[in-house]
Every structure is written in structure tokens, then in C-alpha cells.
Amino acid sequence: MTIATPSPADAPPAPRTIYRHRVATRLWHWLNAITIFIMIGSGLTILNAHPHLYWGAYGANFDHPWLNTIHWPSYVTIPAHYNLAIARRWHLLFALVSGFSLLGYMIASLANRHFQRDLRVRLRELSAANLWHDLREHLAFRFHDPADPTAYNIFQKLSYVLVIFVLIPAMILTGLAMSPAMDAAWPWLLDLFGGRQSARSVHFIAAAGLTGFIVIHLVLVILAGPINEVRSMLSGRWRVPEDAA
């Protein structure tokens, strides 16, 4: 990882390369790549212990589940061989990494104005015409506005906002709502989700949403040019695509 330049304005005059991702963004990105991987793998082992989901405060074998999941195979679980105790060790340690790194990233991104500058959704961007235009551009594999290639398009903004401000916070809060000690400390957690088993169901749904995001994200990185995209997330330097020049 190279040393970050102080601000995009100071980017060297190289015509096609710009400084796109700040160090806080890059650091959190790669921390997430590891953390989410561990959380999903260990989470699936924990789900294997009781692969039934319920709505409400209680839910056990004699109650009616709204979903019976599959038994998650060993090639997606951590550890590979069923071990609830070790899965919980992974999950509950990396839950702390996940929660506190989100907090750090949010503070840094407010301070460096990443949120205000790059993720702020403007009303006109949500117009049907713009959404339709952006969808057609995506289908044509054109991901950058030629007039402003560094700006995030509306689908990008909406998906990042969904992940950062809805899905990951939902994972953390529903995770806490499943803790009997936290339910005593913060009873509002249960009111927020309608009971512990509802929180457990929302935890699963939000995890499925995050998994869906990761799949789409990886596909789009590959379509947008993986070397350039991965390099920009390592060094911060991003080459402006030819078609956007």
C-alpha cells in the first residue's frame, strides 16, 4: 500500500490516473473482506445448530418456523467440521471487529467528507428517467459518467448506502438482540425487532442481503476491469477508463 496523498486536489498531473479511495476506505474495505467472510462462514455453522427461523419472542422445535434452511455444507462453514463452540468463538470475536471498524470508518468518512461527497443521494438522481438511464448504462457495461468519471452512479450509491447504513447496522443490532445479557442491558433492542427470534430471522435476511451485495459487487468489479479496480482499492490510484475520457 502506498502512502496516501493528502487530498485528491494534490493528485499528480498524470492524465489518466486519479487518487480515488482514501486510506480509511481502503483499510475498511479489506478488513471487511476478511471479517464478512469469517462472519458468514461461522454464522452458517451456528445456523446449522438449529436451521429453523421463527417470528416473535420465542421459537423452538414445537413452534412453527417460517423458514427451514438447508443444512449448510462443510465447504462454506467455519470450521469445516461442525463445531458450534469454535464457530461461536470466531463469530463473537469478529463481531467486535465488525462493529468497531464500522464505527471507525463512519467517523473517518464523515471527517474526510467521503459520505457527504460520494454517497449523498440527490433527489434528481432518484428520478425514473435517471434510474432507467443508469440501468441501461449498466446493461451496456458502462459504469462511469463520461462527464464525471469519479462520481458514483445512483445504483452504486444506493447499494453502498444500503450496506453501510442499513444492512451492517442491522447485523450488529440483531446480533446484540440475540444476546440475553444485552437484552437485559438494552431492552429496546427487542422492541426494535419484535423479539429475539424475529431478530434472529432479520439477522439471517440481512446476511443474505450482504451476500447478494458481495456477489454483485464482485461481478461488477470484474466487468469494470478487475486490475484497475483492485489496484485502486490497494493504492488509492484509479485509472480513468478510456470510454470515460
Added chain:
Amino acid sequence: MSLISRRALVTGGAASAGLLLSGCDQVSQVPALRKILFSGEIMNKGLQRALSNRNALAPEFSTAEMSPRFRVNGTHNPNTPDYTAMVAENFAHWRLQVGGLVARPLSLSIAQLRGAPARTQITRHDCVEGWSAIGKWHGPKLSTVLKAAGIRDAARYVVFTCADLYGGAPYYESIDLIDAFHPQTILAWALNDHVLDVGHGAPVRLRVERQLGYKHAKYVMRIDAVDSLAKIGLGKGGYWEDHVDYDWYAGI
């Protein structure tokens, strides 16, 4: 972007995901890394204790919110000759021994426990596996018993030894004094307005409402106040903690 580099990246990504996945299994075998992995328990305990009032109560529910059927889990019946004999005589000669670091060791009959001032609480039982059941528990507070026995200042933990055997040794569990003196920590002898049955831990089980189910020892025979867990069992404070690496602190 050439197709080859894309393919290389995808293959590389998949290979590193596979490596990471198998790497996770290696980590828990290396003592130093295992120590880091297991440090989450200490951090979660510290954070949760810091964020909670010491006496913060677990949520309590109304009778309408109870599980229609409270499932039995863990031991369904200890099935030892001693226990079966006690069941046959309705626990008439059963005694709960209270000892260890106490001024006045006690030997309590079931009649004495049932005669003691009791607390009734409709609470949610959360199994480590993920399911929950809501039931109505009734019995004296553990603090009442510990005070009657005159628990000593040197005591740091309370250990529960049970009638059910795991691998030939009695199931046991332990909690610290914060949970031992919590107002909802009771020695329950009734569930849902009925005397506790064998499946749910007759004649007495522990309720420690801010922790997961495996801490709620059933078939309690002995209660000992101790200053350290090191010399009990394999030293980790409970059967599951000793044998399969469950967290001793099960608040999450």
C-alpha cells in the same frame, strides 16, 4: 482488460477464499492464535458488564406470551440408580448441600426450599443452538440461600454440581457473584405452575437469566462457593467449557 487477467483474478480470488477457509481451521489449533480467538469471550464479557447495570433484569413476559410447549434439552433423565431412587420417593431424602467458602454449610430438604420466600418470573430461555422458549419459573433466590449459608469474602464463584453424569462425571456449571446475587438468579423448583419434572431438571435447577441455556444447571445436588475454578473439573468452570471449548461467559 484481457480475459486472461480476469480469469486469473477470479481463480486467484477463489483460491485465496479456499485458503482462508482452511486457514481458519488451522488457526484454532495453534496455541497462540487460539488464545487470540478465545479472547473474544473476555472482551464481550467486559463490554457487556460495562454496558449493563449489575442488576439489570432480563425481560419478563406475560402468561399470554409463553411458549405453548417448553422443550426439554440436554439430559432428559439422569437415569442413575441414585437419581431413580430419589424420583421414586419423590425426593423425600434428597438434600441440597451448600458448602465451600461459607460460614454455615447447609443441607436443605425440598420442603425447606419450597417453604422459602420465592420469586416467580416468566422469562425467555435461550439455547446456545439458537432456539428460545418462554416459561414461568418459581423458586427461592440463590442469594437467599448464599446469605443463609454465610458466603465468605474470599468466594469469587458459585459452582453447581448435578445428578446427571457426562462421561461418568457429574455435570457442573459455575457463575460469578454478580450473577449469583442477581435478583433473577433463582433455584427453580416449579415450571409453568407445576412441580419441576424430570425432563426439566427435578427437583431443582438453576435459572441465570442473562446467560445461555447450558449455564442453567439442572438436577442440582451441590452448591459450593469457591475462590477459583482452576481445581474443579478441567478448570474451565463447566462441563461444556472443559470438554468442547464453550465460553464460560455465556451472555451472548
